[in-house]
């Protein structure tokens with residue numbers, strides 16, 4: 032959302048400055064030290080990969096959520112073995128990042144032993160992008176899937192009242208010797224954070240993202256945020272969004288997006304509830320032959336890129352290689368707001 036900004040309207044920070052800012056803001060607002068590292072890491076990664084809606088902008092949500100008492104700042108996640116292929120992590124009301132990191136080694140171990148394993152995170156506050164989590168699994172050579180409900184902001188296709196969350200779905204596939212294949216997107220036409228960035232910048236939003244409170248299409252970010260987001264791909268995104276509600280909600284004993292919004296009770300804090308993460312070991316089906324078949328999968332990616340199409344995450348990985356030297360460009364107004372909170 033911030034591309035093409037003149038030097039006067041933005042500031043450029045090194046990744047170290049981004050990290051210092053994130054750590055300082057989170058510490059100043061009472062987040063326990065065990066959480067500061069994992070929470071900051073996901074925000075720094077977002078800024079490094081030029082994901083404006085889930086980079087340092089998210090610090091505002093974190094601070095607001097901390098200030099409103101809707102997250103337990105010193106929660107201690109507890110891991111429960113459920114069965115040989117299942118584990119649950121009770122985040123105890125804390126941010127999801129520490130809970131994810133706490134459960135990750137056991138998820139990996141179970142996936143390697145059983146071929147497939149799932150981790151349900153319960154009672155977590157999730158404000159972030161999902162790709163850092165699926166990349167933690169592709170880094171271990173595993174195929175990964177993750178999803179989480181959010182708050183009821185999205186109307187089902189054919190309806191006009193907010194019911195679903197923006198409900199992201201992320202998938203990761205490890206690739207020999209290269210960046211993984213990763214996609215991660217909201218099942219709404221766009222993440223709500225992206226619409227918020229348009230509102231902050233005073234920019235209209237494209238048609239098809241939202242309807243206003245009367246159910247009419249709108250390109251006004253404020254009116255759209257007060258109405259409902261639309262699903263992506265009509266009934267298809269709507270069904271996928273319902274799936275996320277089900278498998279990362281009742282299936283793991285946690286909240287739907289409507290329940291999360293009711294729990295929020297007007298505080299406008301980040302969503303609260305569960306997350307489902309599935310890890311699959313390619314060696315589970317194929318044993319020693321897995322490497323040969325993973326190599327064969329490369330033809331699919333070549334088939335995409337050889338016709339000029341791009342892979343999802345290709346933009347992010349390009350940014351990741353650029354920002355360590357070039358730094359991260361942040362809207363000046365956002366930087367000043369965050370600096371005042373640090």
Ligand code: NDP
Pocket residue numbers: 084085157158159160161162179180181197198199200201213214215216217218219220221222223225302341342343344345346347348
């Ligand atoms: P986008 O609509 O921008 O879609 C993002 C995905 O699509 C990325 O994998 C992106 O890769 C890929 N992509 C974009 N354009 C192309 C293209 N032309 N060709 C191929 N691939 C493409 O993102 P959203 O607004 O839907 O979501 C943004 C983020 O918000 C996600 O990370 C999501 O996890 C997060 N989110 C989190 C929520 C939560 O509750 N925790 C709720 C909702 C969203 P690339 O990055 O390389 O452009």
Ligand code: PYC
Pocket residue numbers: 084157158159160181197217222223224225301302
């Ligand atoms: O952008 O929709 C969103 C979002 C919700 C929670 C985190 N991001």
